[in-house]
Amino acid sequence: MVKFENNDFGDVLLNRHSVRHFDEGVKIPRSELREIIQETITAPSACNLQAWQFVIVDTEEGKKKLHEFYLPFNNPQIDTSSAVIQIFGNTLAFKKYRALWDQMYAEKRISKEELDKVYNTFLPLYEHADKTMLTADAMVDSSLAAMQLMLIARAHGYETNAMAGYDAKKAASVMGLDPEQYVPVMGIALGKPDKNVEELKSVRYPVDEVLKFE
Structure with a gap:
């Protein structure tokens, strides 16, 4: 059985929030990053297709590549995080x-x-599916894995920030993947929060505004 640093599921789930400024002195071992992905890929996927691909960026050289296609407002979390996990949907997983x-x-x-x-x-x-269906399936599968990854990261004692805001046409090729096969879904920055920065905590809409019974 996996022993997480934080086994309080209520805390992992309900106290998760996005962090934009991480402690630059924290380095997550690649062995642990691999464990996080190993635990992430237990996520469900359509027909067990597992149409996802992960690229872990944990070097300065790798982060320079991210700057080639991310918009500048993502720079704080890219530059200060221990790692950025870029998630792609694999349209040819079948x-x-x-x-x-x-x-x-x-x-x-x-x-x-x-x-x-x-x-x-x-x-x-x-x-026999067309590219539209294959892309949609890969995006859904990878999004399920992304949410699971963020919760698993918290269980390991880290915080995350899910990032969009990039040039989707450049992402795969810059990261060394075939852009005809791999579609970018999101990047997830992770690490320990910078204790000297007070992060903005988002507020949710009332549940009745987003809920309807039939």
């Missing part, structure tokens, strides 16, 4: 789909009937 399910069958985790069902329903759906 090409690995057969191997994934073959492995599950080989490990006797599913029956031959269940395997055939996947091949005759889910797989053709993606193999």
